[in-house]
Amino acid sequence: MDNTDNLFHPSLxxxxxKLDPEDGExxxxxFKTHALLTREKAPKSLLPTAPPPQTPNLTSTTAANQPSSPAGATGAFQVNPLPSSSSSHERRDKHSRRRRGERKARSTSDLLSLGMESQVDVSRLDLRVGRILSARVHPLAEAMIVQEVDMGENSSRTVVSKVGQEAKPEELQGSLAVLLCNVKACKLKGVVSQARLxxxxxxxxxxELLVPPTGSTPGDRVTFLNxxxxxxxxxxxxxxxxxxxxxxxxxxxRGVAxxxxxxxxxxxxxxxxxxxxTNCIIR
Incomplete structure (x- = not known):
């Protein structure tokens, strides 16, 4: 037989x-001729190739190049495998889900903040009656007056306010007033104000000062029925x-606040x- 013998198994x-003794040969x-022509026309990439060279034992080679282990150490040096593409996809998916979660949380917080803003009403203001103990013109601003006000607390509060050029400090002394008490203390022209008149x-x-009803005392709450x-x-x-x-x-x-x-x-x-x-704003 020719060089195509190795393409057919003897049993074939x-x-x-056995099936055709006369024409079997x-x-x-x-078939051998057809197989030889097919081999010659086939791309080289489809032809059988020599087996790849034996890959050296990476573990043993690497271990050989490493400094000797201390006495009593066991186990060979192992090379960590590279992360699989599936792990990379999982990390990207997890990162993407995290980002989507952040956007969802952010949009939820925005909705909540809008809801809080729509629920703002006057009950959030801590309005109380106070008595002005003393008043003087602000040293750095003639239009402002610095007052010490009794709010029914352990100590008086300093309040800086603009009550108009016609107001005289001595006329304010002893007056009852309504003050907003839960504003954050702030410095006005160098003087810290602890409430709003x-x-x-x-x-x-x-x-004009907003005046509480007769019989009010420092510390009385101003409330709203509704x-x-x-x-x-x-x-x-x-x-x-x-x-x-x-x-x-x-x-x-009617002049009612x-x-x-x-x-x-x-x-x-x-x-x-x-x-x-009457028919004016409150500030």
Whole structure:
């Protein structure tokens, strides 16, 4: 036989000869010729190739190049396998899920903050009655007055306010007023103010103190019948609660202070009013 003998197993030739003793040899020669032509036309990449060279034992070779282990050490040096592509895909998927989770959490927090903003009402303001113990013109600003106010606490609070150029400090001394007490303390022209004095105002030149009802004492809470609830411990500047509420704080045509039509009230004592102004804002 020619060089195509190795393409046919002896048992295959025997089977062909048994099935067709007369023409078996011709059939086998035909298949051998066809197989040889197919081999010559086939791409080299499809032809059988020599077995790859024996890969050296990486573990033993590496171990041989390493310094000798201390006495009593056991085990060969092992090369860590490279991470599989599936592990990389898993990490990318996990990172992507984490990012999506962050966006979802962020959008949820945005919705919550919008919900809080829509629920802002006057009950968050800590409004209390105070008595002005002393008043003096601010040393660095003639339009401002520095007052020491009794709020029914262990010590008085310093309050810096702008009550108009017509106001005289000596006339304010001993007066009862309504103050916003849970604002964050801030420095105004170098003097720290610890509360906000509420005034009725038509213009910068026409300002009056908002007056609590007769019989009020320092520390009395000013509340609103339609807006129950406890005030914030301290108003956060980033929430701008005062800025959101202030446009709805007004004095009506009867001179009564109100928030959206609900009166400023000291329970059991009466309503807060402007001394003479009507239909004006409260600031």
């Amino acid at each position: 030739e025997a089977a062909v000869m 011709q059939i086998i020669d035909y 509420l005034c009725c105002c038509i213009s910068d030149d026409c300002v 807006y129950p609830g406890e005030p914030d411990k301290e108003l956060q500047s980033k929430e701008k609660v005062w800025e959101l509420l202030q446009p709805d704080l007004q004095v009506d045509g 109100n928030y959206k039509g609900c009166s400023f009230e000291v329970k059991g004592k009466g309503l807060c009013r402007a001394p003479s102004l």
